[in-house]
Amino acid sequence: MTTGIGFSSQHVLIVGGSSGMGFALAAKLLGMDAKVTIVGRSSEKLTAAQQQLASSDRLHAVIADVTREQEVARLFSSAEKFAHIVTTAADITDVYRLLPDLNVDTARRVLDSKIIGPLLLAKHGSPRLEVGGSITFTSGIAAYRPAARGSVVAAVNGALESLVYALAVELAPIRVNAVSPGWVDTPIWETVAGDRKIDVLNAMASRLPVGRIGRPSDIADAIAGIMQNGFITGAVVHVDGGQRLV
Ligand SMILES: NC(=O)c1ccc[n+]([C@@H]2O[C@H](COP(=O)([O-])OP(=O)(O)OC[C@H]3O[C@@H](n4cnc5c(N)ncnc54)[C@H](OP(=O)(O)O)[C@@H]3O)[C@@H](O)[C@H]2O)c1
Numbered sequence: 001m002t003t004g005i006g007f008s009s010q011h012v013l014i015v016g017g018s019s020g021m022g023f024a025l026a027a028k029l030l031g032m033d034a035k036v037t038i039v040g041r042s043s044e045k046l047t048a049a050q051q052q053l054a055s056s057d058r059l060h061a062v063i064a065d066v067t068r069e070q071e072v073a074r075l076f077s078s079a080e081k082f083a084h085i086v087t088t089a090a091d092i093t094d095v096y097r098l099l100p101d102l103n104v105d106t107a108r109r110v111l112d113s114k115i116i117g118p119l120l121l122a123k124h125g126s127p128r129l130e131v132g133g134s135i136t137f138t139s140g141i142a143a144y145r146p147a148a149r150g151s152v153v154a155a156v157n158g159a160l161e162s163l164v165y166a167l168a169v170e171l172a173p174i175r176v177n178a179v180s181p182g183w184v185d186t187p188i189w190e191t192v193a194g195d196r197k198i199d200v201l202n203a204m205a206s207r208l209p210v211g212r213i214g215r216p217s218d219i220a221d222a223i224a225g226i227m228q229n230g231f232i233t234g235a236v237v238h239v240d241g242g243q244r245l246v
Pocket of ligand 1: 015016018019020021040064065066089090113138140141180184
């Protein structure tokens with residue numbers, strides 16, 4: 001039964017756990033005695049994350065692409081049960097384009113990583129969840145504050161939230177939720193803004209009610225809270241420093 005304050009002996013699967021918010025969540029949960037499996041495509045990133053997390057014997061890393069059904073099925077092929085499943089994975093490389101320059105294969109990669117991946121995790125992972133377990137996806141502020149060049153990301157985040165509502169009904173009593181981050185300082189910004197990362201984030205920080213950009217730990221704290229609160233399902237929890245208001 002997955003209730004209580006800590007995560008002692010609970011096994012949490014984090015797709016995207018080698019970087020950014022997923023990594024912060026892995027660090028937090030390991031500090032709360034959970035057993036954590038982090039998943040990503042790059043063995044280098046996973047190894048670096050393991051080293052940074054001091055290679056706890058409660059930490060495991062698995063290489064898998066969440067967009068590939070066989071690889072997702074393999075994550076759940078043993079009899080091992082999970083208390084919670086989380087994905088923060090997104091492949092948004094080169095997708096911020098005005099429509100004339102938009103490459104449809106690039107758009108499909110975003111869709112695959114943020115919609116098909118969560119669907120596959122729910123399909124293959126839900127039978128492996130303990131009683132009281134949960135699934136948490138990661139949408140994002142782009143669904144609420146769209147910008148030119150951001151149409152694909154906006155659409156995908158919005159669709160993911162609709163998927164949350166549907167799966168919360170279909171998979172009940174498994175709880176299904178999403179966290180919707182505002183702008184958070186993670187490696188994804190090297191892809192989005194390159195050399196302009198610091199300037200872009202600082203400009204947003206000055207506009208936000210909280211006066212700063214998000215930290216990966218802000219999102220990790222929210223996901224941990226969603227996992228522990230047995231009355232939250234079909235919810236989108238906004239952790240955006242008030243960005244929807246400005
Ligand atoms: N950072 C922000 O400001 C912000 C704002 C709003 C929403 N978000 C959303 O928040 C989530 C987390 O973002 P982040 O900033 O933490 O990103 P990040 O630092 O780039 O981390 C993304 C993680 O996902 C993994 N990943 C990507 N594609 C994958 C795939 N197909 N299969 C398995 N793993 C995959 C990456 O590892 P590999 O590359 O090795 O696979 C990496 O571990 C994303 O969904 C993003 O869209 C972020």
